[in-house]
Amino acid sequence: MTRLTDKVAIVTGAAMGIGWATAQLFAENGATVIAADVVKPPLSESDHPIDYRELDVTDQHAWKAVVDGVLNEHGRLDVLVNNAGVIDYADITTVTPEDWSRVVGVDQTGVFLGMRTALAPMRAQHAGSIINLSSAWGVVGSEGVAAYQASKGAVRGLTRNGAITYAADGVRVNTVVPGWIATPLTERQPADKNAEVIGLTPLGFGADPRDIAFGCLYLASDEARYVTGSELVIDGGLLAQ
Template sequence: MNGIRSTQRLQGKVAVVTGAAMGIGHAVVRAFADEGAWVIAADVAPFGRPYPLVEQRRLDVGDEHAWAELADHLAARYGRVDVLANVAGVIGYDAIADLDLAEWQRIIRVDQTGVFLGMRAMLPAMLAAGSGSIINFSSDWGVVGGVGVTAYNAAKGAVGSMSRNAAVTYAAQGVRVNAMVPGWISTPLTDRQPADANARVIGSTPVGHGGSPSDIAAACVYLASDESRFVTGTDFVVDGGFLAT
């Protein structure tokens, strides 16, 4: 249950979650399913053991043809899509002077282009239904600068801008779009970061500790549910006060 009490707030909704194999994406999949949604857990890696209401689907978020195939599959099997959570992401730590083009393109492909392709693929079904919620994952480092992390900074900043653009473009047609802005979250990604870098970020977080994937999953349940029907175009910050300092 990921620490989230199920109230079936997403009963009957069809949700796509990318980056579903681990960390935040894995927690979001489980939280959505626990709340009654049919969830397509999309990733290049397997989700793991079967979970109620969860369909595993291999997806490279940077491949437009894979997104088109997923859209066709959703139309044939479910006839709709209500929620898209673009969680998939990668990070790199190079500053501009040290960043080669291939590494820049690798990060932009997943963190920015993957979000664009996901929205483009899922929006037609949402617009046809006159409703939908899209949750695009940005980061504190999409709002403020981090040392190094050039491509990640750029991509996550773009996610916020694309989300606001889509929010105002499609609001009148019933589709809401918000950018999720996590702070430091304990995941396999942060586990691989240098310990001193993690300590610096956590030390700058006013609550005095990092977050867990379930903290972000709970916020995603709210944004996916009808409770947030008046919420669109926001940077939805869940970061222990980091950006407030």
Template sequence: MQRKSVIVTGGASGIGLASVERCLEEGASVVIADLEESEGASHAAALDGKHAGRCLFKACDVTDTAQVGRLFAETVEELGGVDAVFNNAGIGGIAPSDEVGDEEFLRIIDINLNGVFRVARAALRVMYRQGSGSLVNCASILGVFGQSQAAAYTAAKGGVVNMTRSLAIEAAPKGVRVNAIGPGYIDTPLLEALDDDMIQGLISLHPIGRLGRPEEVANGFLFLASDEASFVTGTTLMVDGGFTAGKS
């Protein structure tokens, strides 16, 4: 990733922050894109000092088309282009479907699916002009399989998986690759509200016998973003400890 410019949405915590750190370690310049009220600015300041001025923060709400457009315009202006994007911003959502109101359902869809499209669209516009680039969308194991009480989330992530295929077909003739990554249950702040019995239940779903670590998903993103994946497009790389291996 030497001398490459990378944007990571949802980059202020969890998988996103781990991906920022891995890209910096591999020589990239990285934009942490996250909400204004996130810890993105403080993380960027600390990482910028550690990595020779190669990390910066841009406030961006992926539900706002204007903010997404500004993120890419400013990144191009300051870094000269966008070589890779981790389209990672998202939220969870667990509730019985008969109790989910329109507002909550649409909020999950707007961030986890529409937001992914807004970022993808802006990324492709830049990458098409360059004639190169790698876009990686964050899907999920629940983009491939259903789960009780997660109708909105699974609908959004399933949409991300199939959107990735369609975008990859469109983008390939223009020199741009589009892939997705499908994390299993990862040990991030999103799981902090769960009790120990629930955590142990999640662990039991993974044949490898533990939850994933954020840096393990980051390594998957790093591969898909890099030139080492030059013949890989339109796929979803599962980083799930074997969760999906025994399901069909």
């Protein structure tokens, strides 16, 4: 498969779950893939080469080092998938300021820092695709989960802002909105939350990480050259109700 031939892509939070599935699918499709995470991915499990760079998405200096390294080695950056995410289930009255800052730091500020760093080379080469992971919980309310819902809603706004601001520079920015996906995140999630979301899903089952990776693949590819500022909902019908 060659849908991403000659493209250089960074995928954050790529050690497991949706990020790892996306990194593998991009590599299968001919991309040069840099998996960026605080944890090392199981690189030997991939049939196609994937590079690893240590990156904490909340660290702007680390972002610069990773993007500079990619530009030095590969000469360009075509795709950034801002996938790294953490969750906290506390409501507004019980979430600690520390947990609020930690979740907003990764899920919202991490996306901002990634966009900020990747936009410079993408604007210079007049081409690029940025894909930001939001969530169905960035669209509709669920009890608790305050910091996560606030961050995932903000990601949708930041996507539209970037899409409009940098369209003339040839950079596309889109959001992917997953429903319930089987990953380490949902493995750790309280059982009642998992049952609630899958129970509400019209198709009646939770998805695999690769179901989200296919959406990212489309948005990363030139097949989506006319797609910017959009939200690709992959949720088994959850939000259509």
